[in-house]
Amino acid sequence: MAYIKFKELTHYFNFNTKLSEKKLPEYVYQYISEGEKILAVFSTMRDKVVFTDKKLILFDLKGVLGFTKKIEIYPHNRICTSAIVFNKSSIYLLFTFLSGYQTRLNFIRLSPEDKKELRELYYKIYENMDN
Numbered sequence: 001m002a003y004i005k006f007k008e009l010t011h012y013f014n015f016n017t018k019l020s021e022k023k024l025p026e027y028v029y030q031y032i033s034e035g036e037k038i039l040a041v042f043s044t045m046r047d048k049v050v051f052t053d054k055k056l057i058l059f060d061l062k063g064v065l066g067f068t069k070k071i072e073i074y075p076h077n078r079i080c081t082s083a084i085v086f087n088k089s090s091i092y093l094l095f096t097f098l099s100g101y102q103t104r105l106n107f108i109r110l111s112p113e114d115k116k117e118l119r120e121l122y123y124k125i126y127e128n129m130d131n
Contacts, residue, residue: 014106015042076128
């Protein structure tokens with residue numbers, strides 16, 4: 001994480017596993033609206049990111065046992081800039097929101113198929129940014 005005067009500038013996540021909807025904990029569905037479609041879900045050992053057709057939902061678990069859960073919801077239309085960065089075996093999605101907050105989603109150890117899917121997912125988010 002980057003900080004300035006003890007204020008977090010960018011939060012980083014390192015997602016390394018793609019999850020199926022069937023493996024999602026029940027609490028995830030509490031943040032998905034009726035009629036909203038889940039596009040993809042990735043996780044770290046504890047954190048999760050859910051991409052829907054309308055928003056990003058980050059589940060950030062803190063503490064040794066994960067007793068603190070920070071849930072961040074970012075509607076696509078609140079994203080003002082974005083970027084996708086390709087490396088040999090990883091992809092970074094960079095987002096700046098209208099509030100000025102930034103986040104970076106790192107996807108590591110990806111197969112070529114996973115990279116293609118993330119590129120398509122990024123494009124869907126990009127299309128929804130102005131809606």
